[in-house]
Amino acid sequence: MTSSPLPSGHDVVVLGGGVAGCVLAARLSEDPRRSVCLVEAGPDYGPGQQGWPASLLNARALPRDDVWERHTAFYRIRARVLGGSSCVNGAWNTWGSNADHAEWTRAGGERWSAPALEPYRRRAVDRMRLRAAPDEELSAWASAALEAAGELGYPEVDMGAPGAPGRGRPLLNAVDGVRFNAALAYLDAQVRARPNLTVLSGALVDRLVVHGGRVRGVRVxxxxxxxxxVADTHVLACGTYGSPAVLLRSGIGPEAHLRLNGIRCEVDLPGVGANLSDQPGVFVPRSPTPELDAALAAGEAAGNLYVSRMLVRAAGEYCPDGAWNLHLLPTAGPPLFGKLAPGRYEAGISAFLMKPVSRGHVRLRSADPCEPPVIEPAFLTDPDGRDAAVLRSGLRKAQQLADALAELAGPSDPVPAHTLSDADLRARVGTYWHPVGTCAMGPADEPGSVTDGQGAVYGVRGLRVADASVLPTVPAANTQLPVLAVAEMLADTLRA
Structure with a gap:
């Protein structure tokens, strides 16, 4: 492994060192005959935890130093560091429903079915050392919520495996508050010692060089x-926001938009940057009792306070049988935004819409790679109002759970969230930070399709996309574990 000088002439160049990129670089370089270069715009802190900043290893917080934009809109947060979102997220790993896989199979074929992806799920669980949240990491609020959800009829389920609606604990890529990210898991010292693997950090991807319908190289x-x-195969893994931006700067995308930005159109693919889907949610605040504040303060003093360690997956309106389209997430701890007086804490329950039908987009501001893209999540904007209706049903369920926890925290808002107007819901909406879909896979004759079931980009040879952007619909899950499994599977298609 080396980070300099600038390498060239590889078999595969993986563009983007996030969750998917780490998987791809590790798996593709297992063949000593294949030379692989992994390109990451952010820093590389090395193969061992001793070289990493304490803030990025702290699984009790959401680090915001190594990101593309600071002090920006909440939905724009994206990591700029080797390991990607696994370095800055909640270290949660959950799995979706069979209904998710049915959607993906229609778009990409049988390799996307639940049985076909199962070995890759297991492979990712093992490599990331995932484990369920232990009892000692459940706060008084989380423990009470877990019990109350059971009394409301939600059975206990394994959140990291296929299943049904219910209550449970996420799988964590963290032990005793120390985060174990994808760079540490997949690019350890043994992997980095491979002479056929180059990790190039601090290298910003500008655009692909496309001639005659084939990628000839990539400008960084x-x-x-x-x-x-220069490589034989170029694999985009820059994420749901970054991968479409690279394609657009390369002249691959909607011709009219490219022309507006002074970019020559190499391949007219209208779906590039379209179909953006993320999981919106609304937080229902509660007022902690002095007893709950004291319990949370004791946990914080012991260094063992986690904002959340359990969730409920629930079925709202428009949900297929046996599936779920909501996450109810009880949280308690220091406020995510703002401050409270010492000894006081924020508590409440969020309802997240896991299967939105609203679609946003990613577009360029200019052809300059240093210019952040336009990101429009378009939360709760579907014309039939279906997303608002499902979210409202989730807020009713969150209210039921909150009522069952009234001894620990009472209402703090006189207006129940599920009675808010659509406009007020949009004003309060936040995100689960799980965007997908901007290089969506689908049949070649479908106008919005960008990639096939192996991540190959339509109309361009020598190019694959292998990250969350290929998912045509967001799974009813936190996306880290599904993306890990998908990257494992797509790495196998490249190795074949």
Whole structure:
């Protein structure tokens, strides 16, 4: 492994060192005959935890230093560091329903079915050392919510495996508050010692060089200077926001939009940057009793306070039998935004819409790779109002759970959230930070399709996309574990 000088002439260049990119680089370099270069715009803190900043290893917080944009809209947060979102998220791993896989199978074929992805799920669970949240990490609020959800009829389920609606604990890529991210899991010292693997950090991907319908190389900016990498196969893993932006800058996307930005259209693919889907939610605040505040303060003093360690997956309106389209997430701890007086804490329950039908988009502001893209999540904007209706049903269920926890926290808002107007819901909406879909896979004759079931980009040879952007619909889950499994599977298609 090396990070300099600038390499060239590889078999595979993986663009983006996030969750998917770490998987791809590790798996593809297992063949010593295949040379692999992994390109990451952010820093590489090395193969062992000793080289990592304490903030990125702290699984009790959501680090915001190594990101593309600071002090920006909440839905724009995205990591800029080797390991990607696994370095800055909640370290949660859950799995979706069979209904999710049915959607993906219609778009990409049988390799996307639940049985076909199962071995890759298990492989990711093992590599990331995932384990269920232990009892000692449940706060008084989480423990009470877990019990109350059972009394409301939600059975206990394994959140990291196929199943049904119910209550349970997520699988964690963290032990005793120390985060174990995808870079540490997949790019350890043994993997980095492979002479056929290069990790190139601090290199911003500008655009692909496309001629005659084939990618001939990729332009990157390293130490302020443009350079070109050449490979037989180029794999985009820059994420749901980054991958479409690279394609657009490369002349692959809607012709009219490219023309507006002064970019020559190489392949007219209207679906690039479209179909953006994320999971919106609304937080229902509660007023902790002095007893709950004291219990949370004791947990914080012991260094063992986690904002949340359990959830409920619930079926709201428009939900297929046996599936779920809501997450109810009880949280208690220091406020995510703002401050409270010492000894006081924020408590409440969020309802997240897991299967939205609203679609947003990613577009360019300009052809400059340093210019952040336009990101429009379009939460709760479907014309039939279905998303607002499902979210409202989730808020009713959150209210039921909150009522069952009234001895620990009472109401703090006189207006129940499920009675709010659609406009007021949109004003209060937040996100679960699980965007997908902007390079969606689908049949070649479907106008919005960008990739096939193996991540190959329609109309462009030598190019794959292998990250969350290929998912045509968001799973009813936190997306880290599904993306890990998908990257494991797509790595196998590249190795075949």
């Amino acid at each position: 900016i390293l130490d302020g200077r443009p350079s070109t990498l």
